[in-house]
Amino acid sequence: xxxxxxxxxxxxxxxxxxxxxxxxxxxxxxxxxxxxxxxxxxxxxxxxxxxxxxxxxxxxxxxxxxxxxxxxxxxxxxxxxxxxxxxxxxxxxxxxxxxxxxxxxxxxxxxxxxxxxxxxxxxxxxxxxxxxxxxxxxxxxxxxxxxxxxxxxxxxxxxxxxxxxxxxxxxxxxxxxxxxxxxxxxxxxxxxxxxxxxxxxxxxxxxxxxxxxxxxxxxxxxxxxxxxxxxxxxxxxxxxxxxxxxxxxxxxxxxxxxxxxxxxxxxxxxxxxxxxx
Ligand SMILES: [Zn+2]
Numbered sequence: 001x002x003x004x005x006x007x008x009x010x011x012x013x014x015x016x017x018x019x020x021x022x023x024x025x026x027x028x029x030x031x032x033x034x035x036x037x038x039x040x041x042x043x044x045x046x047x048x049x050x051x052x053x054x055x056x057x058x059x060x061x062x063x064x065x066x067x068x069x070x071x072x073x074x075x076x077x078x079x080x081x082x083x084x085x086x087x088x089x090x091x092x093x094x095x096x097x098x099x100x101x102x103x104x105x106x107x108x109x110x111x112x113x114x115x116x117x118x119x120x121x122x123x124x125x126x127x128x129x130x131x132x133x134x135x136x137x138x139x140x141x142x143x144x145x146x147x148x149x150x151x152x153x154x155x156x157x158x159x160x161x162x163x164x165x166x167x168x169x170x171x172x173x174x175x176x177x178x179x180x181x182x183x184x185x186x187x188x189x190x191x192x193x194x195x196x197x198x199x200x201x202x203x204x205x206x207x208x209x210x211x212x213x214x215x216x217x218x219x220x221x222x223x224x225x226x227x228x229x230x231x232x233x234x235x236x237x238x239x240x241x242x243x244x245x246x247x248x249x250x251x252x253x254x255x256x257x258x259x260x261x262x263x264x265x266x267x268x269x270x271x272x273x274x275x276x277x
C-alpha cells in the first residue's frame with residue numbers, strides 16, 4: 001500500500017471506531033459510572049396536598065418529607081450535591097418539581113419519595129417507578145436496597161408514565177416506600193428509626209448507581225400490557241386523589257374527570273427556590 005494512503009486509512013479507521021462506539025452507545029441507554037453529580041430529592045405532596053386517602057393511618061406529606069430530609073445528608077456526606085424540591089410543608093406544583101430537576105441537566109437525577117395507599121387495607125410492600133430507559137438501573141438498585149433495608153415486600157420495579165418519571169430531562173424515579181393504609185406498614189413507618197432505614201436504602205441504591213452506572217443491570221424489561229403514554233398526575237395504586245389536587249389519567253375509569261389533561265388552578269403554589277446543600 002502506498003505510504004500516502006496510510007494516514008488517511010488510519011483516520012478512516014478511527015472514524016469507523018468512533019462511529020461504532022457511538023452506535024453501541026445507542027444500544028446502552030443506561031447511566032454510566034459517575035454519570036451524575038447532583039441528586040434532586042423530591043418529597044411528595046406538601047401544603048394543601050396532604051397525599052391523604054380516607055383509610056390512611058399517617059399523613060403522607062409528613063413522612064415523605066421526613067424521609068427526604070433523612071436522605072439528604074446521607075447523599076451529601078458521600079460527596080453528591082443535593083437539591084430539595086421542598087424543605088417544609090408547602091405545596092409545589094408537579095411542573096415546578098420537574099423544572100427544578102431540569103435546572104441541573106445533564107448531571108442530575110431525580111428521586112421522588114412517596115408512601116402508597118389503597119382503598120383496601122391489605123396491599124403492602126415497596127415499589128419503584130421509572131419511565132426513561134436511562135432510569136431503569138437506578139430504579140433497580142434503589143428498589144433492591146429499599147427491600148434489603150426495610151424488609152418489606154417487594155412489589156418490584158415498574159415502568160410507567162407518571163409526571164415525575166416521564167417529564168424530567170434527567171433520569172427520574174419515584175419510590176413508593178410502603179403502604180400507609182396497611183396497619184403493619186404504617187406502624188413501621190411511624191417509627192423514625194424505620195424511616196431512617198428507608199432513607200438508607202434509597203441512599204445505598206443511588207450511591208451504587210453513581211459508582212457503577214448500569215453495569216450488570218441487564219436489559220430493559222418489556223412494557224406493561226397497557227400503558228397510556230400520557231403523564232398521570234398521581235401514582236398511587238388504587239387511590240384517587242381529590243379532584244382539586246390531582247387527577248389520575250393512568251387508570252381507566254377511576255377518575256370522574258377522565259379525559260381532562262390539565263389540573264385546575266385552584267390556588268397559586270407557593271414557589272420557593274430549591275435549596276442546595
Ligand atoms: Zn404520594
